[in-house]
Amino acid sequence: MSKLSSPSFLAAILLMLVPAFLLGQSFNATLNGRVTDPSGAVIPGAEVTLTNIAQQSEAKVFTEADGLFSFPNLKAGNYEIKVTAQGFKPYVQRGIALAINQIARLDVSLEIGEQTQVIEVSSNVTSLNFETPVREDAISPQTLEELPLLVAGGPRSSATFAILMPGVSTGATGAAYDARVNGGLTSGDEAIMDGVTMQQGYMSQNGMVSIYQDFPLTPDMVSELKIITANYEPQYGSTLSSAIVAVTKSGTSEFHGGGYEYHRNTVLNARQFGADKRPKSLQNDFGFHLGGPVKPPGISKIPGIYSDRSKAYFYVNYEAFRIAGGVNRPTLTVPTVKMKNGDFSEWVDGEGNLIPIYDPATVRVNPNFDSSLPEGPTNSRYLKNQFMGCDGKTPNVICPSDPRLQNSLAKAWLKYVPDPNKPGIFNNYLAPTPVPDTILAQTNYWLIKGDYYFRENDHFAATVWYQGAPPKYASVFPIQIASESMSFPQFSWVNRFNWDHTFSPNLLNHLSYGYLNRNEGYGSVNKDYADEFPKIKGVAKNDIPPTVGISGYSGYGTTAGVGGRLNTTARPTNVVNDLLTWVAGKHTWKFGAEVRVIDGTRRENTNNAGYFYFGTSATGLPGFNSGSGYASFLLGAVDYGDYALRTQGAFYVRQRGYIWHVGDTWKATPKLTLSLGLRWDYYTPSYEKYNRSAFLDPKGANPGAGGRPGRMAWGGNEWGAASYGARYPEIPWKKGWAPRVGFAYAVNDKTVVRAGYGIFYSQAFYPGWGGGIDPNGFNTTVSKSAVAFGGYAPAFYWQDGFPAPDATQIPPFINSTKQNGKWYPQYRPLESNRLAYAQQWNLTIERQFGTDTSISVAYVANKGTRVPSTIAPINVLDPKYLSLGAKLNDVFEEGMTSLNGVPVPYAGWISQLNSGECSPTVAQALLPYPQYCGNIQGLNENAGSSTYHSFQAKVERRFAGGLFLLASYTNSKLLSSGADNTQRDIATWGGAQGVISPYERQRNKALAGDDVPQVFSLALAYDLPFGIGKRWMNSNKVANAILGNWTISTVFRKSSGVPFYFRSGYCNIPGQFGMGCIPTILKNPFLQDPGDMDVNKPLFDKSAFEPVSAFNYYQGKGPRISDYRGQSYQNQDFALVKDIMLVKENVRMQLRAEFFNLWNWHIFNAQGGWGGSSFTTDINSPDFGMWNGSVTNPRNIQVGVRLGF
Secondary structure (H helix, E strand, O other), X not given: OOOOOHHHHHHHHHHXXXXXXXXXXXXXXXXXXXXXXXXXXXXXXXXXXXXXXXXXXXXXXXXXXXXXXXXXXXXXXXXXXXXXOOOEOOEEEEEEEEOOOOEEEOOEEOOEOXXXXXXXXXXOOOOOOOOOOOEEEEXXXXXXXXXXXXXXXXXXXXXXXXXXXXXXXXXXXXXXXHOEEOOOOEOOOEEEEOOEEOOOHHHOOOHHHHHHHHOOXXXXXXXXXXXXXXXXXXXXXXXXXXXXXXXEOOOOOOOEEEEEEEEEOHHHOOOOOOOOOOOOEEEEEEEEEEEEEOOOOOOOOEOOOEOOOEEEEEEEXXXXXXEEEOOOOOEEOOOOHHHHOOEOOOOEOOOOOEOOOEOHHHOEEOOOOOXXXXXXXXXXXXXXXXXXXXXXXXXXXXXXOOXXXXXXXXXXXXXXXXXXXXXXXXXXXXXXXOOOOOOOOEEEEEEEEEEEEEOOOEEEEEEEEEEEEOOXXXXXXXXXXXXXXXXXXXXXXXXXXXXXXXXXXXXXEXXXXXXXXEEEEEEEOOOOOHHXXXXXXXXXOOOOOOEEEEOOOOOEXXXXXXXXXXXXXEOOEEEEEEEEEEEEOXXXXXXXXXXXXXXEEEEOOEOOOOEEEEOOOOOOOOOOOOOOHHHHHHHOEEOEEEEEEEOOOEEEEEEEEEEEEEEEEEEOOXXXXXXXXXXXXXXXXXXXXXXXXXXXXXXXXXXHHOOOEEEEEEOOOOXXXXXXXXXXXXXXXXXXXXXXXEEEEEEEOOEEEEEEEEEEXXXXXXOOOOOOOOOOOOEEEEEEEOOHHHHOOOOEEHHHOOOOOOHHHOOOOOOXXXXXXXXXXXXXXXXXXOOOEEXXXXXXXXXXXXXXXXXXXEXXXXXXXXXXXXXXXXXXXXXXXXXXXHHHHOEOOOOOOEEOOEEOOOOOHXXXXXXXXXXXXXXXXXXXXXXXXXXXXXXXXXXXXEEEEEEEEEEEEEEEOOEEEEEEEEEEEEEEOXXXXXXXXXHHHOOOOOXXXXXXXXXXXXXXXXXXXXXXXXXXXXXXXEOOOOOEOOOOHHHHHHHOOEEEEEEEEEEOOOEOOOEOOOOEOOHHHOOOOOOOEOOOOXXXXXXXXXXXXXXXXXXXXXXXXXXXXXXXXXXXXXXXXXXXXXXXXXXXXXXXXXXXXXXXXXXXXXXXXXXOOOOOOOOOOOXXXXXXXXXXXXXXXXXXXXXXXXXXXXEEEEEEO
16 A cells, blocks of 8 residues: 655645645535524524434534525535524424435524414425536435346446436447536546545546546445535536436434345346357345444443443445356457468458458568659559469469468467357458456445444444455357456455534534545466477567467457556545535635545566567558458568566556635525636646656757757656756646636526536546656566568568567666667656646526426537547648659668758667667658657547537426436537547547648547437336325235335436548558548448348448548548448337335335336447447448447346345
8 A cells, every 4th residue: 555655645634634724525514504584684692503414413403684594514415404593483394304425404483472383394405506507416325226227247336326327428339437417528527435535546537437447336335325416516526527426325213234146047048149148147236234323222321432422323234246158259360271371362441342461571672662653553662572482373363382381370379269150351250259348247346334423423433345356267169369468466455434513503614534446456367388389589588479460350368458467556536635515604604625546567578488460561552452361360560569578576656636616606696696716727737756767859959860959858856967857857837726606596496597607627648558657777578670662672571580679778877868769768758748728608597396206408508629639640641742652662771861851850860760760761750759659649639629509308207105316318429639539549549530641630529439419318216106105905915915005216318429530441551740641521421221221231332432432542532431321320228116014114125126228229320439439430341331230239138136224
């Protein structure tokens, strides 16, 4: 466990000692009101007593001169209020239910009369918010219990129900993990458990990633969950979208407990669409809970712990999750039987034309090449001999007697590679068994909470949440070539301490401390099978099988970034915050600050045996569609390879966050309440504890590049000339002022109009899950790229071993010239500490009908600025240079001073690149930083923007009379130029971003990849009106046993399809331009209706796009994201619940049957923004427009039993 650094620890202590200047993220509720007489005149000095039913604790205040009273800092739960005043009848109201963070209003009109004549009322407070402009929605404990909640790859997660709220979209899926709120960033929301953020240390993730997936809170752990979606109070922030607030359960004055089991089984599932059988799927979620007072039954007092003035309570929940298999078999790409044997006669393009395969050993310069003519099969700058079989007459066949096939290292892998079981050369293998999509397949969870009420003024609460899991070994391919990452034992903690202190009835303080950490280990599933495979000479260590990547095919072995014997991380976050609330007449003031100590430890043992990538270049030629990655693999012709060398075993990431705010809720008139606030956010850039981190200094002179700007530097001052002089490259930005303003106007006691505007800053994220730390120089990745013949000759043949590294690749090597001629150093833009921010504004009208039903309509907008992006790399060429055509690929030779009118950038440049990782081409020479390969993309670039406008409506009936209803509708449009995700590089994986030149930056603004114009959600729970205490059959015990105590519930969700985006895999543009080829859409591209189609036929019309042949030194003018959408998403879940009362109704047994995807709908729409599409959208692919096997889960049934007392 990491410890607080000394300065931060002292700062935290100071914060505790000066509460008047502190801020917390209090999760407590507030009850405000006014006391009047029958004429409407205010009654000052009335005594108002509020009693918490569960803990039997009281709070007492007296009304002010204007009749107002306020109870801030209340635990969510059920309350009773009593109001007394001289000359008036006492007033008692029961049935008051306060939600977390709710600001409720209860006005009381007293009747003239005797003190013995008590007026008693049983009703809840209004569900309308008359006090603030905030938009928020709560999910009550009863709702959490009644609605169907799927055990799907992990324990039941309460946060799942957040997707039911207006303004929440999930892209092409219904997964809460993909939730996006009011156009904010996916994975960029804030999750708060018991008053403290769930930020995961240096991992740059929070929100749904934390509370739904990594640290799930099940319904038996949570008393209530609320999602705050817009214009929230200044005590909340560090997000551009929403805050998900959860409060864990507490014990009460009575003992309550129970046990439960939820089970899914193969025999209860429907068959996956396109599959011939149901795969194995077994899942169990089981556990128990117990809570109550800290005293044995029958004992009224325990000195110092439980008495009339001091009370202690406990709550414990244990939950276990077990899984084997899954419901959806993945579709992969494997080579055909012919291809495995070197016969590539099936290797054809979308028109059925043979894609030629060439012999890399025959590469040579074409003496007749004319760079003034288009490059193509008849005018290629290089020549190779096409493979023609043993007889010299069979195109694309490698003769079986070829020594490279005879002695191919690939044979060791091929004996484990399955043959296709579906037609075609892509997406042709349906795996027999799914692998659980979770690293926590066998997990135990504990929640332990204690509450201590010390006299009337202090409440202490401590929470411990724990998660533990053993290693997981599972794979789709045979384990010897498994590409999955195994999880070593995972140990996670979320600890909380809260202290509420009442100085006086109008001055209260809430102090919170939180600790969160996840100790996580990863490794290669096939790590124990090193002896099954060749030992590649020259790598660091052959302790695991080498990792193989093949263009267009599923790879073998865990990817180089994770693969290894054991790689462990820790991500501790320590947080101290405090909230001081001062009620001063018509004003409710809140003051405070927060300190976040954000740390991380990275222990790596990855990629010892090497990563080897086989692309199309070695067996292809430039200027036209040619080559095959699998042919290169059979021949051993590596396009790129690397392995790791280390001198340091651990690195320590450090970052700090400092926040303060002040807010005032001003009851300006009986009908008008104003909310004013100001928040300040500052997050330091991340740094390594011992300054062992390298980065690009874009302005520093590079002594190995003729003094040109752009050198490699290391943080701090201890590295001599290579020192940067600061611990991080960014300029610290301390101007994160965020004003908030809004109002709530009560038209009458049933109608309220609310509006607000505010600025909201995000955290300082570092994409890539590495905290922005690069150990280059101490630990080095030795790499070798194809350079000769413009990269169309292999980098090396792996049967010959990895080429010996040069001196700069052997650590430790601390020198500003280290990466010259190689891939650029990590780049953190100097201005990127300026936080991303959103401007939010909304107008809401709410109307209550009866006592429990309300309707809300709203206009909600969100404008994002400086959001994470991949649109502004700094080492790219202006598209105007495309006019040079094939001359861009001309290669400088030793001794040249210029080529095609372009001078050599500096002396020694040619030899530097020839021995490095990219070719000394004309295009490379024209770059701003010609000493570096690659586009120099900023790790934490935040140059994007977004705009979101929406109409939102909600109808809600609180659980009353046996009925709960929540219906929400959102009509919106989201435009974005950013990555739409805090992990901005996710958007580049599927080609959604990073494909437009920064010189054409305006083309980036388009529909967001997960834009969903319309979303409708419905949640309903209904107690059937049969049996004792119900409307019908209420006197017959037999009828009651059969028909009584049944509840039905359902969740329905429907949303528009996400937009498609189209690319050309053939794109003859040098990489120095940093852009892809985007075809212009010439007409309606659909051959079929996406909502009613035959998946065995293509969805798209290839003639609706520019031809592939156009993309020679031309990037296309199509949209980054098109306006054409896929199939709409819809899903309905249904639950049938039977309660059986046992042991004189003190014990309840509940039987449950839950149906997920009740109607077995099949939706063909993978996440378009960052997970690709369910259809091939590469116009160069022979499978263009065809379904790739991605489909929603089939119907599955979950049964459960609960026992409670």
